Amino acid sequence: MANDQHKLQAIIAHSKEYGFVFPSSEIYDGLGAVYDYGQYGAQLKKNIRDYWWKSMTQLQENIVGIDAAIFMHPTTWKASGHVDNFSDPMIDNKDSKKRYRVDHLLEARADKLEEEGKADAARLLIGKMEQLLSADDLPGLKTLILEEGIVCPLSGTANWTDVRQFNLMFSTQLGSVAGEAGEIYLRPETAQGIFVNFLNVQKTGRMKIPFGIAQTGKAFRNEIVARQFIFRMREFEQMEMQFFVRPGTELDWYAHWKETRMQWHRSLGIPEDKLQFHDHAKLAHYANAAVDIEYNFPIGFKEVEGIHSRTDYDLRRHQEFSGKKIQYFDPEINKNYIPYVVETSVGLDRTFMMVLSEAYAEEEVATADPAKKDTRTLLKLPPRLSPVKLAVLPLVKKDGLPEIARTLMDECKQQFHCIYEEKDSIGKRYRRQDAIGTPFCVTIDHQTREDQTVTIRYRDSLQQDRLPISMISQLVQDAIR
Incomplete structure (x- = not known):
């Protein structure tokens, strides 16, 4: 439950300064829990999504x-249970008129206890909270808040209302004339677009169980508390896969995907000790097993991905509400049935924040004067994820060096993202590329004109090698596979 606010603030500042993440509508003072991805952030996000x-x-x-639509027939959300069950316990402060999620208030209190060196008390508090949430004990949650002396951050008072459940879906109107419009919802998850297309995909793709349907896309939740940078946003992106299996085999597949997805996160360069499984204390209404993969963010261990065994709940409910038969004929057992589902659901924005948190580093580097210290800030991104793979840098803006650099740039940009820079000293240009996570920099100098060799610099080690210019494109391609 370690909390490194200094690193979190450094990452937020770095993200803005170097074009990764900006507060949305910043010229109008922003919009709570909404962010824009800048030029390097958008590319990093795309690289994670593509991977x-x-x-x-x-x-x-x-x-x-x-790729299912964001807008769906409103009955979809009645069938899925979101209209009746998609809510969080909230509490209002009567003095500030602000509303808070109960678990956020209690988690913040636990973080404070952890900072004070009271780790046992923090764990006890989280345990009590999870028990009360599992039991839907709303009065008990309020009592716990009062016992812990939790006050509103704005008013400083504990003048709380009772705890109540609030639905998190955004609603809007479909239709151009208000009187004729019908209420629909912005989807709170991408999974239902997969479930309602189960038969379309299975029949047109001639899919045989077990098989999966994957999707990435935007989802929307009316989060009350805006905090923790892009970890919890009102508009976010999910990467989900629903895996359809024969009833009775779902827990075996659940175990399979649990380990497979953990390996995927490790393949992003995340150390094993920064990842952990967290079994759900309270199962969702559709699940018979559920676990989160958590990463040790600067704000502590938090969920990045959920793996859920959803039984046949979703397809069965859509069959009931639509009146359409949603079943699969299994030729191996000569039987019709509604498939069971194992879901893997990962937050793209949270994965972005995880990758950025792991990559961000501040390092001391040697200088010509041993008495002087110098520090560089860099992003140690895996080359396959880096927004820019190669920086092409002519040493000076004359003597034919820019022309050689442009020729290399034109060759390489057909294969991967690269950048050309000729402004400032070579040292300053190196530092800028370190800060955006570029793994390779190539410098074209006067020797290049003589023997067609260049200096390649490696971001993490600072090692520099002299190589033929003809080798550069393949070297980078090999590193980003």
Whole structure:
């Protein structure tokens, strides 16, 4: 439950300064819990998304991908249970008129206890909270808040209302004339677009169980408390896969995907000791098993991905509410049935924050004067994820060096993202590339004109090698595979 606010604030500042993440509508003082991705952030996000998509579809022979609409028939959310069950316990402060999620208040109190060296008290508090949440004991949650002396951050008072459940879905109107419009919802998850297309995909793809359907896309939740940077946002992106299996085999597949997904996170360069499983204390209404993969963010261990055994709840409910038969004929056992489902659901924005948190580093570097200290800030991103793979840097803006650099740039940009820079000293240009996570920098100097060799600099080690210019493109391609 360690909390490193200094590192979190450094990452937030770095993200803005170097074009990764900006507060949305910042010229109008922003919008709570909404962020824009800048030029490097958008590319890093795309690279993570593409890596997930490849691992789920291209490398899996029995998983296909779709792209379902954000708007769905409103009965979808009645069938899924979101209209009746998609809510969180909230509490209002009567003096500030602000509303808070109960678990956020209690988690913040536990973090404070942890900072004070009271780790046992923090764990006890979280245990009590999870028990009360599991039992839907709303009065007990309020009592716990009062016992812990938790006050509103704005008013400083403990003048709380009773705890109540609030639905987290955004609603809007469909139709151009208000009187004729019908209320619909912005989807709070991408999974239902997969479930309502189960038969379409199964029949057109001639899919045989077990098989999966993957999707990435935006989802929307009316989060009350805006905090912790992009960890919890009102508009966010999910990467989900629903794996359809024969009833009775779901827990075996659940165990399979639990380990498979953990390995995927490790493949992003995340150390094993920074990841952990956390079994759900309270199962969702659709699940018979559920676990989170958590990463040790600067704000402590928090969920990045959920793996859930959803039984046949979703398909069965959509069959009931639509009146359409949603079943699969299994030729191996000569039987019709509603498939069971194992879900893997990972937050793209949270994965982005995880990758950024792991990559951010401040390092002392040697200088010509041993008495002087110098520090560089860098992002040690895996090369395959880095927004820019190669920086092409002519040493000076004359003597034909820019022309050689442009020729290399034109060759390489067909294969991967690269950047050309000729402004400032070579040292300053190196530091800028370190800060955005570029793994390779190539310098074209006067020797290049003589023997067609260049200096390649490696971001993490600071090592520099002299190589033929003809080798550069392949070297980078090999590193980003």
